[in-house]
Amino acid sequence: MSVTLHRADGVVTVDVPPGHSLFQAIAARNREMITALCGGCCVCGTCRVRVLDGDPGPMGPDEAHLRRQLAITDPAIRLACQMWPGCGLRVDVIQPE
Numbered sequence: 001m002s003v004t005l006h007r008a009d010g011v012v013t014v015d016v017p018p019g020h021s022l023f024q025a026i027a028a029r030n031r032e033m034i035t036a037l038c039g040g041c042c043v044c045g046t047c048r049v050r051v052l053d054g055d056p057g058p059m060g061p062d063e064a065h066l067r068r069q070l071a072i073t074d075p076a077i078r079l080a081c082q083m084w085p086g087c088g089l090r091v092d093v094i095q096p097e
């Protein structure tokens with residue numbers, strides 16, 4: 001499965017192997033491409049992406065819980081470490097402020 005990442009410095013496509021999260025796939029290509037302070041443990045909320053198009057995959061209870069804690073209400077904002085993407089996904093990688 002490939003995912004298109006829109007970043008401030010351009011557009012990149014990453015391959016997401018079966019069973020890997022979007023964060024794992026991005027980090028395998030270049031760890032500097034995404035902020036993920038907890039290393040993908042669904043604690044920090046810094047691995048946010050904005051879904052532009054395509055199938056982001058279902059949202060699990062851990063991601064839903066952290067989104068509530070962080071008051072993330074925009075349904076397009078997802079946590080890359082909790083995403084197992086489907087077809088045609090395009091996302092913006094959000095840099096934490």
Ligand code: FES
Nearest residue numbers: 036040044045081
């Ligand atoms: S990397 Fe910390 S919540 Fe995703």
